[in-house]
Amino acid sequence: MAVDVVRVALVGQGYVATIFAWGLCKLKKGEIEPWGVPLADVDFGVPVEDLEIAGSVDVDERKVGKSLREVAPMYGLSPEPELGEVVVAPGLKLRSTPGFIRTKALDDSKPLADAYGAFEEWLDDVKPDVVVDVTSTVASSPLYSWREVEEKAYRGDLPHSQVYAFLVLRHGRSSYVNLQPAYVACSPAFVEKARENGLLVLGDDGATGATPLTVDLAEHLKERNRRVLSIAQFNIGGNTDFLALTEPERNLAKENTKSGFLKDILGYEPPHFIRPTGYLEPLGDKKFVSMHVQWVSFGGFTDELVVNMRINDSPALAGYIVDLARLAYALAKAGLRGTVPEVNRFYMKRPGPLDARHTSKIQAYREMLGLLEEKLGARLRAKPLSA
Amino acid sequence: MAVDVVRVALVGQGYVATIFAWGLCKLKKGEIEPWGVPLADVDFGVPVEDLEIAGSVDVDERKVGKSLREVAPMYGLSPEPELGEVVVAPGLKLRSTPGFIRTKALDDSKPLADAYGAFEEWLDDVKPDVVVDVTSTVASSPLYSWREVEEKAYRGDLPHSQVYAFLVLRHGRSSYVNLQPAYVACSPAFVEKARENGLLVLGDDGATGATPLTVDLAEHLKERNRRVLSIAQFNIGGNTDFLALTEPERNLAKENTKSGFLKDILGYEPPHFIRPTGYLEPLGDKKFVSMHVQWVSFGGFTDELVVNMRINDSPALAGYIVDLARLAYALAKAGLRGTVPEVNRFYMKRPGPLDARHTSKIQAYREMLGLLEEKLGARLRAKPLSA
Amino acid sequence: MAVDVVRVALVGQGYVATIFAWGLCKLKKGEIEPWGVPLADVDFGVPVEDLEIAGSVDVDERKVGKSLREVAPMYGLSPEPELGEVVVAPGLKLRSTPGFIRTKALDDSKPLADAYGAFEEWLDDVKPDVVVDVTSTVASSPLYSWREVEEKAYRGDLPHSQVYAFLVLRHGRSSYVNLQPAYVACSPAFVEKARENGLLVLGDDGATGATPLTVDLAEHLKERNRRVLSIAQFNIGGNTDFLALTEPERNLAKENTKSGFLKDILGYEPPHFIRPTGYLEPLGDKKFVSMHVQWVSFGGFTDELVVNMRINDSPALAGYIVDLARLAYALAKAGLRGTVPEVNRFYMKRPGPLDARHTSKIQAYREMLGLLEEKLGARLRAKPLSA
């Protein structure tokens, strides 16, 4: 039944992108179940089988020039033959790539304008329907006008994520999914440009672990009118993203997307300490999360909740890409333009557009299904969505 | 603005009923905030100030004949003067009252029929609009016909909770809120009788602690299509309810209402061990909960979640009574009859009527607000509900 | 340098015995590190290389007649060729083998006396220096006289563990290590018989997980004079031992060895709930433990501690066998007779002899090292023990 092919380009061929490519390959061959793909049971017209990895860029010299089949074993994944068709092209390092990465990038020796041109040639070549940013966390600010975007981009004042968004949207033929904390779907300039070009920008910062759980927990407490006294949340892991977060500026950027929901959900902002906390190599990609919440119950009594998790960070986000690439394609094709808060609110830590209100994730899920029913005629494979 | 008075009778003057009475008193005097009252900010026509404790029954010889002002200090609560007006009347012990309670009950020496008559005289006297059952956990079965109810009640084959529901509904002037695990709102015979008499039965088993959180957690996982491998949940506390649960039959009754939601939420029933586990006196009313959940994420990776809580058991349920007494009254007055699944699904572990489908609590909350808007013109005090 | 060979016979070829045999094989080949072997760095004259699996018995029809090489893959372990030399012989089921095991046992059809004779023939054949009991938990009572042992054994009134101990000690050529909760090293009759025959009985019930940690935690609190208010401890797992513990009598036997230390360590017995709690198959051999402890600190303030663990149950015990088989052999050879409380106190939940006082495990370790220095001239491989 799959008549379309959705061409996906990956920006940042780290563990997330690699497990996405590997898992997609295994899914298409029926070798794994689609666990961790939220909409696996919802038919909205673009089955998983339609997805195709069209290209990949990275700036790590150990990966550039290698096929994904060669990259997979770097992450302990099996070298599926189909992955041999995609080769990692050099990307843009700018000033925002973490210092611990030895780079091989378009802007290693070329002037920025030439490097940008080379990236656009890669876009011409790869022809992605959807570009997905899964690079390392960078600090950034919202961008309000396209002129500001252009000027800063050429002065080298934008971090890599915003430069990729700039180049892709100016190129004008791909929707864009931003899964890291940079302001992309929350930059009015990018959303407006996407709207002009009939495209979509989804983002920012995929919400897979403790944050979305905390959102739903906060809603759970709010609905019982329990007064939250404080929230402490620690995250520690051993993957590259945690290593990058040891740089204070990146850490702050991440912290901001992790606690922005409190006011919207609770109606007030309780004292909180919610942060990526540290890097501890032996934890690997399976981060350790610890959270303490205390609140006032009826009669003034104080209750306490502690949550501890071991979460595979990258697979959870990779599962979201399976949906987001399909949704960006399908919803743009159905005529939506700019961004789609109903989708962002479910999948993202800081849902675009800028200053979109947070809702609980459980509520966001219902609202997203409503949108998919209306715009795409979505239905649950086995039973109607409304059941 | 309060024009109505809602007369509430409490069956089982334990810690829950006592903290409810005490807290209501403090709320009316403005001495505490309404934390833990879910609908405190929703105006549905019956403000908290309208509630009035009209009567109380118990079978514990240390309480019968005492005023609530005298009972409050037994639970470490201040003896508010207003509580002096309500005196605990003797109730029905039947065969289901826990053996560790020394009783002073209507059926201590009288034949059952006489004891039942005495209870009805008490109802005549107290004239409750709503009767709330907060007695100890009993084992029971659903009752399908009124004839069955009557026969078993007079043979002494029903546990106290079902006998109270029988007598109150036959009396025909009070709605009934059942907050313990007995089948009341899940007994078709009771719901049908309430319908005939223009009354409501809400129940069964108030969902305040780990269970509703687990429901929302299960929904959270389901929406991400994470495959739950197992759930273990332990509960241990030092209050009378945990003491009663050391009797295996009661424990089983409780276990059943604690895990019934899994199939409805997840679509399958994962292996689980979800139980009230033990009695440990020094924990007091602040139970300790420990929960372990593991699931499969994208690509076949296994994640783990551990939740530990210290929860004040009785205050949480007392806060619900502030809503449920008002809702039972307001919705019956608005013409609803039998039971109200939209309310039960939010507040209860096993929402009536029998075999009502579970939904997530967050979803149930939205649906309940919708009903309250439609039937009672409810609105959030500060801002519209739809915001 | 290894001049001795220590012949070890395994009674109960479950996961513990199998991972012991497999791990010993890998250790001898230098393929794994000796992690989890407490005395790996202590030279007391019997290196790990001296250990040899001489025989194995079980009553599970799926294992009897199979070599350990065939058994290993049943537990997900690699079929090391060296394991092919040991074949599982049929053992004694008696009335204490869990009902869920389909048996192939010496007493399936023979009278008890004949079955016992057959087991002694197996002992003649295998000639073990040390017999290690790692069968399933059974309920039992201490045995005070050899006459009582004999009478009950022939009437079929002893559980399998005590019958094995009876037959091995009567046979008189093997020391005995009991790693399950039956009263063996805590039965005066067995210790006395071992003494007469110049042998040792070590036991009872290997202390590998939450219990020894709780012992040291209790000591830690005691040394600061913190007053323990309560201890709750839950254990849930998915291996055969947890399945066996779903039978209440076995559960109680286990519970008793899990909390016996409190009075000895703390000087008083705080309210506690310490139990193997349930069976949950997907947890497998990696049990989940949750523990809550609260105490009074200076000035009357209450502190709280929660411990959650995922522990591989069987490997931890298997690592102990590597020591205990060597110690039983070496200490008997050095002239010790009966039992050795200094060893039992470190390795066991209920250290023999009967009513031996518990000490903290950290203290027990020091005292055991002192004994090994004195009796066996033990020294740390790299540096002197006293450092």
Add this chain to the structure above:
Amino acid sequence: MAVDVVRVALVGQGYVATIFAWGLCKLKKGEIEPWGVPLADVDFGVPVEDLEIAGSVDVDERKVGKSLREVAPMYGLSPEPELGEVVVAPGLKLRSTPGFIRTKALDDSKPLADAYGAFEEWLDDVKPDVVVDVTSTVASSPLYSWREVEEKAYRGDLPHSQVYAFLVLRHGRSSYVNLQPAYVACSPAFVEKARENGLLVLGDDGATGATPLTVDLAEHLKERNRRVLSIAQFNIGGNTDFLALTEPERNLAKENTKSGFLKDILGYEPPHFIRPTGYLEPLGDKKFVSMHVQWVSFGGFTDELVVNMRINDSPALAGYIVDLARLAYALAKAGLRGTVPEVNRFYMKRPGPLDARHTSKIQAYREMLGLLEEKLGARLRAKPLSA
């Protein structure tokens, strides 16, 4: 039987010092039990009743000039009349007092030399036998010669803790107990000066919460030869000490005393992240600790342990002062000079003298009792220590 009076001066009248003074007062009146006083049951010749608060200094303008009776209610403690006799004198702020404190200090307007002189006058007046430093955490370095101490002290290059130690030891009539992370008992210059003057310096940094528990946990794992892969430990609280630790330099000073034991106990230093992590006001003095440890067990299997605690920080340390003031006095009187590693190893995070080896706390406790038996004829009140 108490013939001595031990005059104690408190430096830093924060929560620790205040709860110590308050609790001592309640202990003497028999109104509380000595929970949290490690040696409460050990008779070493100086009963608790002998302790007397002789003086107090602080630099907080809200406290200077107030009696301890007035200070107690600032921390929610009852204003015991006996506390009225001690008035807080102004101390030395130097450059190391946290910026958030509005000071009233001897060096607010005077030159340093004059301020130091004024402090010595206070010592002349108060005549303490023991001075206890419970000021806020400061960063510092070990001091090797008395000349270095003098020069830096007069240049204003020493943090307040080292200046107090300098002045007290030069004054030459009081032993010194340092309960914060500054190098005092770990500064050879201070230990040597104490030795010359027949005094003792005990320190550094009282070990009351997660650190000593982690030490014993590490020993527990080491004795089973489990290979620790990683340790993560977070601490968050809402008291002044946590607020002070938000300054990075102080945080680092604390971090160093929290993880120094790993190499000594384990024999290697596993990757770890052990830190005071943040300030969260609503947690108050009852900090939240979360710790994750993973290790390799027999056969290469990985186990995991999570510890979560709510610990009243200040009371735990206050209980130690009850011992340390008595020990400093009694051991100096018994002829010990310089410092006492057997005492420091039990009570301190970084036991003096500099580079003293860490042992497990349980072992340290035994060794301390041995010393007290030998030097002070100590015995357990109820039963002999050797029992």
